[in-house]
Amino acid sequence: MIPRAALLTAVLLGAAAPPPGGASCSGCHGGTGMPLLAGRPAADTVAALDGFRAGTRPATVMSRIAKGFTPTESQAIAAWWAGVAP
């Protein structure tokens, strides 16, 4: 658990800790040649994740990754990434 005080400090500083699973995306999406998630509008990321989960958006790995998160978790992850400076 993150101590409440530390979490509050992070929020006040505008550097909120990522939601569960949120940090796992950067291993693939943080480098060159991959679509960046940082600064991407949350609705855009959510729509992509929904499509991957439903199988309507072509994917190699993202369909499996998206299925690991509920729609609510996906929204939290997308909202967090939207607030990260690209």
Ligand code: HEC
């Ligand atoms: C193992 C590497 C890997 C990880 C980890 C990963 N992705 Fe992806 N992501 C991809 C690949 C590859 C694509 C291209 C579609 C495909 O082939 O599945 C993609 C595509 C996307 C797209 C669509 C981008 C576009 O412009 O079309 C979004 C949004 C996305 N990922 C979000 C996420 C989120 C959110 C996470 C963390 C929960 C995540 N990805 C974790 C590899 C990864």
